[in-house]
Amino acid sequence: MQELKKYKAVIFDWDGTLMNSEARIVDAIQIAAKETGLPVLSYDESKQIIGLSLEKAILGLYPGLEQSQVVAMSEAYTQCFLEESNVDMVPFDGAEALLLNLKQQGLKVAIATGKSRKGLNAVLAETGFGVYFDMTRTPVESASKPDPLMLTQILEEFGLNVSDAVMIGDTTFDMEMAQNIEMDRIALSHGVHQTELLLDYNPVATLDSLNELNMWLMNNI
Structure with missing residues (x-):
């Protein structure tokens, strides 16, 4: 044996x-996208990048963004996830x-x-x-x-x-x-x-x- x-x-x-x-992360991604003027992707699309670093995840969802856009999206996501989202986890x-x-x-x-x-x-x-x-x-x-x-x-x-x-x-x-x-x-x-x-x-x-x-x-x- x-x-x-x-x-x-x-x-x-x-x-x-x-x-x-998962639901809290996707909620924050979608809200951050809306706040920064990016297309709001579907739930399923948004969740696929969970697990990557935030910058890598954002570029995975929105290839070709300028660094200033990545920073804006990152800041909006962090603010929403930590302080604004009402989705329980x-x-x-x-x-x-x-x-x-x-x-x-x-x-x-x-x-x-x-x-x-x-x-x-x-x-x-x-x-x-x-x-x-x-x-x-x-x-x-x-x-x-x-x-x-x-x-x-x-x-x-x-x-x-x-x-x-x-x-x-x-x-x-x-x-x-x-x-x-x-x-x-x-x-x-x-x-x-x-x-x-x-x-x-x-x-x-x-x-x-x-x-x-x-x-x-x-x-x-």
Whole structure:
């Protein structure tokens, strides 16, 4: 019988993985576009870039924008997301129990997200989840997904090898980032990208909920 892998660190994406924030993000994108005079894209089009750094996401939706337009859209989005949107966002069911369990097991726990540092700090304070993470990385201190720099920085901080960690996410950006340094990856189907797209990156598991993930991880740590 093949021995199960024993991970020492678990690295999470944030939006669409731990936090059910898709609708809030799309709302902010659409409002920001309207405020800055850009075409308002459909919900489905707008959500596809969730997970990228804000500038990269804006250029993904609106190729060819001048830098001044990117800055204006970015500022409008941030203002709307943090202070103006009335669309609720909540952690996915089982998120806090999962994080608490991992900490009790003595694992290192980190975030690798496309959110800005300001946005991540705000939501960690709002949820109270900041206490569960040993390290967090955003594109502000690193590089946007799918560049694996965030993962490399986390491994260096923890003093671990690639084989000691697993990346968990809901987008192809998460899967590709981990694949780029041959890190094991787990795909969650409850987020932004369709499961069929995530499977192209050969995740070690594809799960439908954080409760399922909790059970899977307990067998692999």
